[in-house]
Amino acid sequence: DQQVKQNSPSLSVQEGRISILNCDYTNSMFDYFLWYKKYPAEGPTFLISISSIKDKNEDGRFTVFLNKSAKHLSLHIVPSQPGDSAVYFCAASRGGKSGAGSYQLTFGKGTKLSVIP
Amino acid sequence: EPEVTQTPSHQVTQMGQEVILHCVPISNHLYFYWYRQILGQKVEFLVSFYNNEISEKSEIFDDQFSVERPDGSNFTLKIRSTKLEDSAMYFCASGWTHEQFFGPGTRLTVL
Structure with missing residues (x-):
């Protein structure tokens, strides 16, 4: 049951160019989307998020775009740097039950980004 | 920065x-x-914990699993x-709302 899909297992980009990582979701109840970066033997590190009421959120080199009608989001990294090489996870959340309770995340399988110097 | x-x-x-x-979340x-x-x-x-009780759990979190926040x-x-x-x-994680911050993880190996 893949509610969050990252169809590209890997992506290679030249240093200085733009990296675009894609994510699709199927569950219309998701109302918040997040991107995490993960290095081997470490936990996921929060990068950037976007609420379903917005279509773009920007933080420095990272921009997330949300297309609700297509149930698609993407993460743009520009310019890409060698230190960006990691696995990137898309995650989705829905509000907690009864107003408060949980914001459990549903993750995609991840995309391994390699930035080539 | 707390972690x-x-x-x-x-x-x-x-x-x-x-x-x-064991996990020590952000305070x-x-x-x-x-x-x-x-x-x-x-x-x-697996499971979420709020206000000193389990708020949601997945199908994976069966009777063999339990969580506590003892102190x-x-x-x-x-x-x-x-x-x-x-x-x-x-992985343990904690947060205020949607954004969650993760620990480095414990690798469990069962032989």
């Missing part, structure tokens, strides 16, 4: 043994979570009788 910590980093146990995984967060990642698979939600700082995951298929990375 989530987890101990031990690696736990090896025999099938059928009990294990307790002023309200929501606490456990996730796991089996090698080569996606990160999966207001530590947050533990107990597996009563481990199975081979419990071998995975276990």
Whole structure:
């Protein structure tokens, strides 16, 4: 049951160019989307998020775009740097039950980004 | 900058043994979570904890699993009788709302 899909297992980009990582979701109840970066033997590190009421959120080199009608989001990294090489996870959340309770995340399988110097 | 910590980093146990995984979440967060990642698979939600009780749990979180927040700082995951298929990375996370901050994980190996 893949509610969050990252169809590209890997992506290679030249240093200085733009990296675009894609994510699709199927569950219309998701109302918040997040991107995490993960290095081997470490936990996921929060990068950037976007609420379903917005279509773009920007933080420095990272921009997330949300297309609700297509149930698609993407993460743009520009310019890409060698230190960006990691696995990137898309995650989705829905509000907690009864107003408060949980914001459990549903993750995609991840995309391994390699930035080539 | 505050961070989530987890101990031990690696736990090896025999099938059928009990294990307790430890986490210290970020102190002023309200929501606490456990996730796991089996090698080569996606990160999966196990359980969330809010207001001193379980708020949601997944199908994975069966009667063999339990969580506790015994002293207001530590947050533990107990597996009563481990199975081979419990071998995975276990991540603790905490947060205020949607954004969650993860610990470095405990690698559990069941032999």
